[in-house]
Amino acid sequence: MMIEKTTTTLTGPERLKAYEDNWRTEMGAWFPGERVVLRGKDVFSELSNYSWMEYLYYAITGVYSPQNARIIEGLWMLSTSFPDPRLWNNRVAALAGTARSTGALAVSAGIATSEATIYGLKPIKGAIDFLYRAAQQKNKGISIEAIVKKEFKTNRSISGYGRPLVNSDERIAPVLKFLTEQGASQGQFVRLAFEIEDYLKNSRYKYKINIAALNAATAADANLTADEYYYMTTLAFVAGILPCYIDSRSQVEGGFFPLSTDRIKSTCTTTRKWSN
Amino acid sequence: MTDQDEKKLEQITTEIWREEAEPDNPFAASKSYCAGFDVYGDLLGKVSIIEYLWLLFKLDPPSKTQARTLEGLAVALANPGPRDHSVRGAMNAGVGGSTRASALIAAISIGAGNLGGAREVFIAMQYWQQCGADLESWIDIIQNPPRDERSDVWPEMEHIPGFDPNGASCPKPVQQLLKHLVDIEQDDILVWLQSHRQTLEQHAQSPLAFSGVAAATLFALGFEPEQAEILFLMLRLPGAAAHALEQEKMGWSRYPFFGDGLTLTNDPGSRTNDD
Numbered sequence: 001m002m003i004e005k006t007t008t009t010l011t012g013p014e015r016l017k018a019y020e021d022n023w024r025t026e027m028g029a030w031f032p033g034e035r036v037v038l039r040g041k042d043v044f045s046e047l048s049n050y051s052w053m054e055y056l057y058y059a060i061t062g063v064y065s066p067q068n069a070r071i072i073e074g075l076w077m078l079s080t081s082f083p084d085p086r087l088w089n090n091r092v093a094a095l096a097g098t099a100r101s102t103g104a105l106a107v108s109a110g111i112a113t114s115e116a117t118i119y120g121l122k123p124i125k126g127a128i129d130f131l132y133r134a135a136q137q138k139n140k141g142i143s144i145e146a147i148v149k150k151e152f153k154t155n156r157s158i159s160g161y162g163r164p165l166v167n168s169d170e171r172i173a174p175v176l177k178f179l180t181e182q183g184a185s186q187g188q189f190v191r192l193a194f195e196i197e198d199y200l201k202n203s204r205y206k207y208k209i210n211i212a213a214l215n216a217a218t219a220a221d222a223n224l225t226a227d228e229y230y231y232m233t234t235l236a237f238v239a240g241i242l243p244c245y246i247d248s249r250s251q252v253e254g255g256f257f258p259l260s261t262d263r264i265k266s267t268c269t270t271t272r273k274w275s276n
Numbered sequence: 277m278t279d280q281d282e283k284k285l286e287q288i289t290t291e292i293w294r295e296e297a298e299p300d301n302p303f304a305a306s307k308s309y310c311a312g313f314d315v316y317g318d319l320l321g322k323v324s325i326i327e328y329l330w331l332l333f334k335l336d337p338p339s340k341t342q343a344r345t346l347e348g349l350a351v352a353l354a355n356p357g358p359r360d361h362s363v364r365g366a367m368n369a370g371v372g373g374s375t376r377a378s379a380l381i382a383a384i385s386i387g388a389g390n391l392g393g394a395r396e397v398f399i400a401m402q403y404w405q406q407c408g409a410d411l412e413s414w415i416d417i418i419q420n421p422p423r424d425e426r427s428d429v430w431p432e433m434e435h436i437p438g439f440d441p442n443g444a445s446c447p448k449p450v451q452q453l454l455k456h457l458v459d460i461e462q463d464d465i466l467v468w469l470q471s472h473r474q475t476l477e478q479h480a481q482s483p484l485a486f487s488g489v490a491a492a493t494l495f496a497l498g499f500e501p502e503q504a505e506i507l508f509l510m511l512r513l514p515g516a517a518a519h520a521l522e523q524e525k526m527g528w529s530r531y532p533f534f535g536d537g538l539t540l541t542n543d544p545g546s547r548t549n550d551d
Binding site: 011012013015016021022023024025026028029034035037039040041042044045046101102104105108109112115121122125126129130133154155226227230258259260261262263264265266267268269270271272273274276 | 290
């Protein structure tokens with residue numbers, strides 16, 4: 001106990017010294033040849049009936065919730081794993097396949113790439129963060145119009161609204177249907193998300209809601225923090241990434257969208273000599 | 277191919293690269309130009325790797341002193357040593373017999389972070405852009421670091437970027453690097469950092485780190501924060517690679533496992549499985 005108290009007040013090398021060969025944790029551990037513990041529970045005897053998604057949800061949040069695990073699984077299935085190798089993160093995996101790299105490397109690179117700005121993890125985390133901030137402001141009596149205008153003014157965009165390539169999001173309807181089946185379509189954050197859309201689509205911005213806002217609202221209604229939701233979602237794209245790798249891996253080597261030299265449009269037309 | 281067909285082809289637009297096709301194969305280049313220089317017909321044999329690196333990022337050759345400065349930084353960063361978080365990541369891949377690519381992915385993923393990593397360099401570069409060589413601005417930003425009310429995928433900075441929150445005094449190698457870089461050209465920014473280092477350290481309550489010297493140097497050389505972030509990632513990889521290969525040969529049994537180092541504070545204890 002003494003170490004726990006002192007490590008928070010120490011600074012510099014003394015702080016590191018207190019941690020040397022001393023990792024104290026409530027998260028879990030492997031007892032070699034014997035047992036495994038996750039967040040205070042014995043994996044083999046107490047968690048053995050969990051589904052993998054329930055286990056992941058418990059690992060990240062510390063909460064056992066079959067309902068929330070099922071909702072997140074459904075959101076992933078319907079909205080985040082599109083097996084189209086033209087999508088940028090999937091294309092990374094497809095390129096790994098055509099270049100005959102390994103499946104794990106393809107998945108890791110695809111997941112890392114999914115932390116993108118125009119799609120994927122940044123808007124996903126941004127959307128739940130925005131909804132939490134918007135709800136706080138709304139509770140203070142601030143109008144949706146004022147909330148949206150302030151967000152645009154400071155951030156020049158609103159996570160969860162608008163979309164590259166196309167305006168509307170084909171995932172909204174099936175996800176809403178799924179959420180209705182799960183009894184999760186009428187939470188306060190889902191209603192807030194559509195309230196914001198109502199304002200946006202009729203404003204000069206003409207933005208519609210995209211799946212990031214609906215999924216984030218669902219997660220907020222399930223009481224997930226922005227970080228918990230982000231951690232959960234890091235794996236959401238895998239079922240779209242792997243098929244793209246498998247497909248290009250099984251077709252001709254180098255055959256995935258090859259580029260001839262005239263596919264490079266050079267804006268530098270000069271030729272010069274290097275002089276030392 | 278008609279003009280109309282060509283227009284339909286989507287292209288990669290680049291200022292960096294130009295190619296001419298081999299007569300018998302449109303998918304192979306007979307000549308490749310980088311920023312107008314024939315890479316295999318002219319640069320090869322003339323250009324150093326540091327000069328070529330500079331050319332790729334800046335699209336113009338460096339001066340002699342610019343190349344020497346970047347080279348000095350590259351040598352200093354090339355191997356952070358086996359205690360560094362990013363190199364440890366690479367070695368973990370090595371001892372487990374993981375793919376060699378995973379060793380570098382581990383080093384990059386860990387070395388990307390806010391503590392001694394490339395994200396720290398990126399943010400420190402933003403500080404340099406904002407404060408330049410103005411002490412009052414630096415003191416102000418150290419005391420009131422900018423905070424975004426939005427939550428990002430990046431964790432919030434928990435210390436002043438460019439300084440080591442777990443440090444005591446400024447380590448000798450950091451000072452040696454700064455002196456070496458100052459001696460090359462007496463660059464204004466680096467001279468200013470050297471002469472104000474201790475004042476900045478007092479306000480930051482922590483010593484200058486390699487990440488801080490890297491940010492200042494890349495700022496002095498006119499790189500953008502994004503370029504600095506990615507250069508810092510690249511330049512620290514050689515050591516990670518070499519250490520990973522070395523540990524791969526040594527094996528896991530000669531590498532720390534911290535077998536007695538972990539204490540589970542909420543251990544439920546052994547459970548008898550009645551089933």
